[in-house]
Amino acid sequence: MKGLILQAFVLLALASSFASAFDPSPLQDFCVAIDDPLNGVFVNGKFCKDPKLAKAEDFSYSVKMPGDTNNPVGSSVTPVNVDQIPGLNTLGISAVRIDFAPYGQNAPHTHPRATEILVVLEGTLLVGFVTSNPNNTLISKVLNKGDVFVFPIGLIHFQFNIGKTNALAFAGLSSQNPGVITIANAVFGSDPPINPYFLAKAFMLDVKVVKNLQKKF
Structure with a gap:
């Protein structure tokens, strides 16, 4: 019996260590973030407003306007995280809009806390990621309108507009703060x-x- 209890504790410890690598599961319907330490409850790095006071604006945001791509890399990333949508707090998800000028790129980068899934809405993108050491294998594909691609958590990845026209993509990320x-x-x-x-x-x-x-x- 003692051996079974010990095994159970070990399994629970392992499960908790795996869970801590990602955003925690919420213990309530939602936790709308507010900057109010007097009237809020502190949860997951943010104060939460009284759920009875939640409104639609806490869960919505507009990204219909294109970003400014007049910069050295020719792209613009518009984040949609807890800073834009307070209702995202504790829900473990966020998004970005990515605008590309012709031949613009979202330079090689990594998200230390999130897997990314990207869908192309306009244009043609060359995308890819590189696997970890020792192989450093490039996994790459040309995407057209309607195509979807996944970038695993923590791996270096990129997007490059190989077309002569503007390109647009949206991506979801498995963290409210992917980094x-x-x-x-x-x-x-x-x-x-x-x-x-x-x-x-x-x-x-x-x-x-x-x-x-x-x-x-």
């Missing part, structure tokens, strides 16, 4: 900067090239 790490910005634009001689050796580049990249980012 984003843009690879080039993180490596060459960190504050304070990473030692350029270290980066030169790591990327097998001339140190002058690294210093030039750091200036750009």
